[in-house]
Amino acid sequence: MSLYVGVDLGGTNIVSGLVDEEGRILARDKRPTRQDLGLDGSLGQMKESIRTVVGQAGDSVRAIGIGSPGPIDPFEGVVLEPENLPAWRNVPLVRIVEEEFGVPAFLDNDANVAALGEQWQGAGKGVKFFMCVTLGTGIGGGAVLDGKLLQGFNGNAAEIGHITIDYDGPPCPCGNRGCLELYASATGIVRRTKERMERERPETSLWEKFENLTAKDISQAAHEGDEFARRMYEETGFLLGVGLVSAINLYNVEVIALGGGMAHAGEILFEPVRRTVRERALPGVRDKVRIVPSQLGDDAGLLGAARMAMQQAE
Amino acid sequence: MSLYVGVDLGGTNIVSGLVDEEGRILARDKRPTRQDLGLDGSLGQMKESIRTVVGQAGDSVRAIGIGSPGPIDPFEGVVLEPENLPAWRNVPLVRIVEEEFGVPAFLDNDANVAALGEQWQGAGKGVKFFMCVTLGTGIGGGAVLDGKLLQGFNGNAAEIGHITIDYDGPPCPCGNRGCLELYASATGIVRRTKERMERERPETSLWEKFENLTAKDISQAAHEGDEFARRMYEETGFLLGVGLVSAINLYNVEVIALGGGMAHAGEILFEPVRRTVRERALPGVRDKVRIVPSQLGDDAGLLGAARMAMQQAE
Numbered sequence: 001m002s003l004y005v006g007v008d009l010g011g012t013n014i015v016s017g018l019v020d021e022e023g024r025i026l027a028r029d030k031r032p033t034r035q036d037l038g039l040d041g042s043l044g045q046m047k048e049s050i051r052t053v054v055g056q057a058g059d060s061v062r063a064i065g066i067g068s069p070g071p072i073d074p075f076e077g078v079v080l081e082p083e084n085l086p087a088w089r090n091v092p093l094v095r096i097v098e099e100e101f102g103v104p105a106f107l108d109n110d111a112n113v114a115a116l117g118e119q120w121q122g123a124g125k126g127v128k129f130f131m132c133v134t135l136g137t138g139i140g141g142g143a144v145l146d147g148k149l150l151q152g153f154n155g156n157a158a159e160i161g162h163i164t165i166d167y168d169g170p171p172c173p174c175g176n177r178g179c180l181e182l183y184a185s186a187t188g189i190v191r192r193t194k195e196r197m198e199r200e201r202p203e204t205s206l207w208e209k210f211e212n213l214t215a216k217d218i219s220q221a222a223h224e225g226d227e228f229a230r231r232m233y234e235e236t237g238f239l240l241g242v243g244l245v246s247a248i249n250l251y252n253v254e255v256i257a258l259g260g261g262m263a264h265a266g267e268i269l270f271e272p273v274r275r276t277v278r279e280r281a282l283p284g285v286r287d288k289v290r291i292v293p294s295q296l297g298d299d300a301g302l303l304g305a306a307r308m309a310m311q312q313a314e
Numbered sequence: 315m316s317l318y319v320g321v322d323l324g325g326t327n328i329v330s331g332l333v334d335e336e337g338r339i340l341a342r343d344k345r346p347t348r349q350d351l352g353l354d355g356s357l358g359q360m361k362e363s364i365r366t367v368v369g370q371a372g373d374s375v376r377a378i379g380i381g382s383p384g385p386i387d388p389f390e391g392v393v394l395e396p397e398n399l400p401a402w403r404n405v406p407l408v409r410i411v412e413e414e415f416g417v418p419a420f421l422d423n424d425a426n427v428a429a430l431g432e433q434w435q436g437a438g439k440g441v442k443f444f445m446c447v448t449l450g451t452g453i454g455g456g457a458v459l460d461g462k463l464l465q466g467f468n469g470n471a472a473e474i475g476h477i478t479i480d481y482d483g484p485p486c487p488c489g490n491r492g493c494l495e496l497y498a499s500a501t502g503i504v505r506r507t508k509e510r511m512e513r514e515r516p517e518t519s520l521w522e523k524f525e526n527l528t529a530k531d532i533s534q535a536a537h538e539g540d541e542f543a544r545r546m547y548e549e550t551g552f553l554l555g556v557g558l559v560s561a562i563n564l565y566n567v568e569v570i571a572l573g574g575g576m577a578h579a580g581e582i583l584f585e586p587v588r589r590t591v592r593e594r595a596l597p598g599v600r601d602k603v604r605i606v607p608s609q610l611g612d613d614a615g616l617l618g619a620a621r622m623a624m625q626q627a628e
Contacts (some may be wrong), residue, residue, distance in 0.1 A: 251466060
């Protein structure tokens with residue numbers, strides 16, 4: 001039996017899993033990333049984590065897959081300079097892991113790996129043209145087209161957070177203007193909500209939390225009947241839907257899964273997203289494409305990383 | 315030796331070619347589509363055209379590929395209801411051609427087929443991640459990812475004409491708002507130019523042609539030093555660049571070829587397109603992606619159709 005290790009490298013924790021070909025997680029290890037220890041210390045945490053799950057597999061481990069915050073170079077196997085991993089700079093991670101464990105290793109960014117995981121075992125199971133969008137501080141994306149993860153010519157595919165929904169919109173740190181993630185990420189909804197509050201002085205329970213407002217606060221208020229908060233989610237869903245329409249019209253995916261913290265808001269977000277897609281996507285598609293919640297939660301990364309190892313080691 | 319027939323079905327003409335595995339066109343036939351004869355007469359023109367080139371191949375023809383204006387269903391092989399082909403409604407073209415000629419036939423829309431042709435023998439030769447954008451009355455697109463034409467789950471991929479560049483923009487007949495083709499197609503630049511003329515009353519040679527203004531008139535005036543006309547192309551290149559940035563950030567293609575009538579405008583269009591891409595695409599990509607003119611002109615369709623037949627008959 002062939003087994004694979006999937007590693008989800010995050011700014012706070014490293015999660016490793018031993019995964020079989022059916023997608024069962026046979027062992028799991030979670031430990032802090034410990035960036036305070038510097039690169040060597042933090043790498044040590046990863047090696048220990050992998051060793052722990054490999055130790056339960058005997059000689060059956062065929063390959064190791066790793067998902068990391070971007071930017072990374074998947075073809076060279078290098079972690080470049082992710083904002084969330086200040087201790088990791090231009091780290092040839094694939095070479096390091098291959099030397100340590102003696103099996104092939106593969107690297108891709110966390111959003112791509114999560115999409116592959118969801119397509120394998122989650123919201124996109126059995127769906128050949130699938131996209132997964134992660135709504136967090138930013139907006140990440142991964143596309144699985146005809147069953148294969150889209151990597152693009154240099155590992156920068158499916159960056160849906162940086163498609164333009166308003167060419168004259170606010171500037172984005174990426175260099176573009178009017179990027180989707182300025183509007184529909186957790187950061188985006190908080191920014192837009194605070195701006196709207198200052199401009200319109202609405203009656204809302206959110207004033208109490210104004211200084212440290214979070215997307216979750218807004219969602220909670222909306223669920224408790226706060227009309228202004230509900231309207232902010234409605235508008236965010238619309239703007240997210242506009243962005244998804246562009247992705248749908250380019251990729252012609254059948255299912256888009258939404259994950260990440262903001263997706264927990266549920267129907268107050270999904271309803272306007274779906275309505276916008278029904279209204280705006282191309283006629284041959286708008287009634288067929290489905291927008292669903294992602295299903296694997298924290299396991300998407302390690303399952304997708306294992307799946308990547310499985311597909312690429314073949 | 316295996317040979318393939320590529321057919322480019324247009325509203326005005328049908329062009330067929332006999333193509334070998336190296337992309338050489340060994341025979342060619344061009345005749346009017348004759349929609350005035352109704353579907354049967356028009357189909358007869360196509361059959362005659364194919365027969366003419368097949369006749370020069372003996373028994374070596376392995377498959378026939380057809381590019382048609384959309385919408386079509388590539389999986390069922392049916393021409394649905396293209397605006398440019400009013401005589402053709404829900405025509406099971408693949409079945410008809412297979413019955414007539416006794417070899418497998420394949421169908422896709424003209425933009426996809428042209429992209430495949432350019433990737434095989436033209437501007438995208440040797441490029442694994444490639445997109446071709448056709449600027450005409452509308453804007454069509456085709457994407458070749460990892461060497462394979464992207465068809466999507468139901469044949470509606472790469473519809474770059476209908477990605478949003480302004481979520482609050484003018485309504486598009488497709489149901490969306492602010493679609494790229496409203497701004498940057500030949501129709502789009504004419505509409506925007508006339509609106510601007512009426513609003514700003516600029517000094518320009520275009521007033522003489524106001525009633526029947528074409529994109530070519532504007533390009534010609536710009537090349538003759540008309541500052542207003544030049545500015546309209548500059549702005550159109552910018553808006554097209556904005557749309558390409560979204561496609562680049564989703565597909566991570568290395569080369570985008572621009573074709574169709576408007577691409578003949580040359581540098582007055584390409585320069586602002588390239589500048590916008592350099593300014594707005596993601597940092598890891600903006601200096602690497604190339605925007606080039608398409609190369610095959612009218613042959614893109616028949617070569618791409620032949621290539622599709624070759625790839626899918628394998």
